[in-house]
Amino acid sequence: MIELADVRDAREVVAGVARHTPLEYSYSLSDLSGASIHPKFEIFQRTGSFKIRGATNRIASLSPDEQAAGVVTASAGNHAQGVALAATRTNVDSVVVMPEHAPIAKASATESYGARVVLHGEDYDEAQARAHEIEREEGRTYVHAFDDPLVMAGQGTIGLEIVDDLPEVDTVVVPIGGGGLISGIATAVKGIDSDVRVVGVQAEGASSVAESLEKGSVHTLDGVDTIADGIATRRVGERTFSVIEERVDEVVTVSDPEIAVAITTLLERSKALVEGAGAVPMAAVLAGAFDYKKDEVIVPALCGGNIDLNMLRTVVMRGLVESGRYLRLRTTLKDQPGSLDHLIGIIAGQRANIYAIKHDRTSRDIGMTATEVELDLETRGREHVAALIDELEANGYAVDVLV
Numbered sequence: 001m002i003e004l005a006d007v008r009d010a011r012e013v014v015a016g017v018a019r020h021t022p023l024e025y026s027y028s029l030s031d032l033s034g035a036s037i038h039p040k041f042e043i044f045q046r047t048g049s050f051k052i053r054g055a056t057n058r059i060a061s062l063s064p065d066e067q068a069a070g071v072v073t074a075s076a077g078n079h080a081q082g083v084a085l086a087a088t089r090t091n092v093d094s095v096v097v098m099p100e101h102a103p104i105a106k107a108s109a110t111e112s113y114g115a116r117v118v119l120h121g122e123d124y125d126e127a128q129a130r131a132h133e134i135e136r137e138e139g140r141t142y143v144h145a146f147d148d149p150l151v152m153a154g155q156g157t158i159g160l161e162i163v164d165d166l167p168e169v170d171t172v173v174v175p176i177g178g179g180g181l182i183s184g185i186a187t188a189v190k191g192i193d194s195d196v197r198v199v200g201v202q203a204e205g206a207s208s209v210a211e212s213l214e215k216g217s218v219h220t221l222d223g224v225d226t227i228a229d230g231i232a233t234r235r236v237g238e239r240t241f242s243v244i245e246e247r248v249d250e251v252v253t254v255s256d257p258e259i260a261v262a263i264t265t266l267l268e269r270s271k272a273l274v275e276g277a278g279a280v281p282m283a284a285v286l287a288g289a290f291d292y293k294k295d296e297v298i299v300p301a302l303c304g305g306n307i308d309l310n311m312l313r314t315v316v317m318r319g320l321v322e323s324g325r326y327l328r329l330r331t332t333l334k335d336q337p338g339s340l341d342h343l344i345g346i347i348a349g350q351r352a353n354i355y356a357i358k359h360d361r362t363s364r365d366i367g368m369t370a371t372e373v374e375l376d377l378e379t380r381g382r383e384h385v386a387a388l389i390d391e392l393e394a395n396g397y398a399v400d401v402l403v
């Protein structure tokens with residue numbers, strides 16, 4: 001079990017390498033939620049996530065001989081970059097094993113921070129097995145991504161910064177993958193003020209902790225499925241699970257659509273680019289996944305911003321659809337001059353903006369005297385979508401909502 005003193009020690013070690021990231025009141029997120037929201041912008045950490053904190057604390061603890069032999073880890077995500085830069089900043093050689101199909105952008109970012117990247121295996125488990133072989137063959141130290149007291153203590157330095165910058169905090173909301181981050185943060189904030197509530201958030205498709213808490217012991221999921229790749233973990237750590245059981249007040253889950261809405265809300269309202277794993281705390285607030293009081297002082301820990309641009313494109317589209325800002329619908333018209341104009345007139349009257357339109361007379365699903373029209377529309381929210389569909393139906397159009 002780690003204690004507050006371990007996190008305080010870690011702070012001294014981490015200070016020269018990791019940034020003290022900003023924590024700022026958000027008018028718009030507070031407005032949206034009814035609480036007093038102060039996001040912790042850990043997305044501005046070096047390497048784009050908190051992982052450098054734990055990795056630095058772990059690597060700094062190595063003996064001179066161990067430092068000389070170097071470190072190894074397996075990761076295709078934020079931990080890879082955290083270990084690479086932490087090692088380079090402390091003059092230690094590092095090897096990071098990634099699955100062969102890992103995105104090139106991630107491999108080259110990790111290399112740019114100074115690690116030797118080895119591509120091996122079909123998935124994370126095979127990469128990890130290779131990393132343990134390298135550990136034995138080259139006498140390197142394996143840096144675990146979460147289930148290590150020094151890693152947890154390093155991540156916990158975020159908790160110290162939160163309480164320093166906002167002593168009146170009521171609730172801290174933290175994502176959970178393997179559990180290292182929340183273990184450290186809960187130890188720090190509860191160690192200073194046991195009244196601060198700590199809420200953990202997982203993706204519905206990777207809810208290993210929720211299931212483990214129910215069973216009373218660590219449970220391994222058969223598979224995971226979520227857009228929040230940073231927390232797509234099948235199994236919480238044994239050590240982290242003990243800390244979570246003791247110090248975390250509540251663990252909730254959020255769905256992928258809720259995560260997508262949180263990412264787009266953070267982009268639009270806070271100008272913050274946050275990856276899925278980093279956005280789950282805000283998703284939990286916005287979706288009401290846990291109860292909070294009006295004006296409760298809440299800190300969602302936005303812990304990473306490394307999102308793949310293709311994923312961002314998908315998420316933005318899905319986020320717009322979920323929040324009623326983008327609508328694709330299909331209807332049929334009589335195939336005669338002026339009928340498209342009539343339809344468009346109704347849409348214009350409702351002040352929806354046409355993004356794309358497809359006018360198809362060849363569809364087999366309609367009569368020979370009809371035309372099928374598919375419209376992509378920019379809309380202003382769910383109420384606007386409902387009003388637009390009502391108006392179309394009132395004018396005799398049968399509407400199929402496609403997305």
Ligand SMILES: Cc1ncc(COP(=O)(O)O)c(C=O)c1O
Binds near residue numbers: 079176177305
């Ligand atoms: C952005 C981000 N948030 C949260 C987490 C969860 O951290 P942990 O695995 O320590 O629970 C991760 C893990 O990689 C992450 O990358």
